[in-house]
Amino acid sequence: MNRTVILAGIVITLALFILPVFILNGRSSPTNSGIITQSGIHWHPHLTIFVKGKKVEIPKDVGRTGGTEQPIHMHEEDDFIHLEFSGMVYKSETTLGQFFKVWGKTLTHACLFEFCSGGAGKLSMTVNKQPNTEYENYPMADKDEIVLKFE
Numbered sequence: 001m002n003r004t005v006i007l008a009g010i011v012i013t014l015a016l017f018i019l020p021v022f023i024l025n026g027r028s029s030p031t032n033s034g035i036i037t038q039s040g041i042h043w044h045p046h047l048t049i050f051v052k053g054k055k056v057e058i059p060k061d062v063g064r065t066g067g068t069e070q071p072i073h074m075h076e077e078d079d080f081i082h083l084e085f086s087g088m089v090y091k092s093e094t095t096l097g098q099f100f101k102v103w104g105k106t107l108t109h110a111c112l113f114e115f116c117s118g119g120a121g122k123l124s125m126t127v128n129k130q131p132n133t134e135y136e137n138y139p140m141a142d143k144d145e146i147v148l149k150f151e
Contacts, residue, residue, distance in 0.1 A: 034092055035088060045080070045081050047099070048146070052121065081140065094140050112148055125138070127145070
């Protein structure tokens with residue numbers, strides 16, 4: 001009986017200290033396959049956008065307001081996206097769609113800004129010169145060369 005009480009005490013103690021960490025963190029498990037790293041990233045993918053043959057300038061203040069920066073932001077008008085996360089980083093946090101959400105613009109598999117594939121043109125994307133159809137779901141990586149075109 002003594003062992004049972006001790007074992008129950010250990011199980012309850014662990015549950016009280018470990019379970020709340022996952023609940024409060026909003027993340028289900030440290031073994032989640034969507035984790036990129038547990039120690040943060042500082043990556044710089046490069047994004048170039050063309051709409052009907054004209055290059056679209058990305059403003060340098062995307063993700064920066066009032067002296068604060070979101071983990072996805074721009075510093076200059078050089079088309080480099082800064083992914084600066086500390087601690088645990090999930091793949092879903094680094095998607096191209098997350099950048100567009102921070103920017104307040106539209107990117108889906110069919111639409112770029114207000115331009116949607118169909119009679120007016122077609123959306124395409126390359127990553128490191130290879131065709132890619134992940135669009136908003138593409139998890140960006142350091143030194144990626146991403147090109148979006150609506151033609």
